[in-house]
Amino acid sequence: EAQVTQNPRYLITVTGKKLTVTCSQNMNHEYMSWYRQDPGLGLRQIYYSMNVEVTDKGDVPEGYKVSRKEKRNFPLILESPSPNQTSLYFCASSFEPQALGKLFFGSGTQLSVL
Amino acid sequence: GENVEQHPSTLSVQEGDSAVIKCTYSDSASNYFPWYKQELGKGPQLIIDIRSNVGEKKDQRIAVTLNKTAKHFSLHITETQPEDSAVYFCAATPYSGGGADGLTFGKGTHLIIQP
Numbered sequence: 047e048a049q050v051t052q053n054p055r056y057l058i059t060v061t062g063k064k065l066t067v068t069c070s071q072n073m074n075h076e077y078m079s080w081y082r083q084d085p086g087l088g089l090r091q092i093y094y095s096m097n098v099e100v101t102d103k104g105d106v107p108e109g110y111k112v113s114r115k116e117k118r119n120f121p122l123i124l125e126s127p128s129p130n131q132t133s134l135y136f137c138a139s140s141f142e143p144q145a146l147g148k149l150f151f152g153s154g155t156q157l158s159v160l
Numbered sequence: 161g162e163n164v165e166q167h168p169s170t171l172s173v174q175e176g177d178s179a180v181i182k183c184t185y186s187d188s189a190s191n192y193f194p195w196y197k198q199e200l201g202k203g204p205q206l207i208i209d210i211r212s213n214v215g216e217k218k219d220q221r222i223a224v225t226l227n228k229t230a231k232h233f234s235l236h237i238t239e240t241q242p243e244d245s246a247v248y249f250c251a252a253t254p255y256s257g258g259g260a261d262g263l264t265f266g267k268g269t270h271l272i273i274q275p
Binding site for chain 1: 166194196201202203204205206209249262263265266267268
């Protein structure tokens, strides 16, 4: 089944403790992206990747890192999480750069930073 | 950059009635306008999209219209059913084909279908 898989689904952590949210897609998509969803703010792009070893900042990149060593994986790294990073996170992928392709989203990761 | 405004934030309609969600965008270069549906506990899913060379597109009970002059586009759902209850997001992008222009999403509309 074609899908984008995120883990974990729920995560509670404390300020400053490094964490990684994993994302994997099995559709051989070139484009992958991370979004955060906050009440009243909709979906905002954090980082995106056009292909392996190619990443770039989205609208709200501060406090986040990503890497794209393999085509299927695109982990989101929070080196020193803070409470304002409490949010619902979505990974997405597309065969083409997203404007011309269909974005497939994962099921989300609800992160709480205490 | 692009700015997308979406209204209303909440819409409640009786089952069987029609629902309309409206979005406006700021960048006249935007040329691709998708709509996503997010059910409770799930990620958004593309339900319909329209490109700037088309004024209207239909898929069964859903349709999208685009007015490039006024820079607004709308989602129309007819004969609403309980399974239409969800949060709907519009988006826009001035994709040029060579760069990495991203989708700018609206803030979402929570559609509630009343039985």
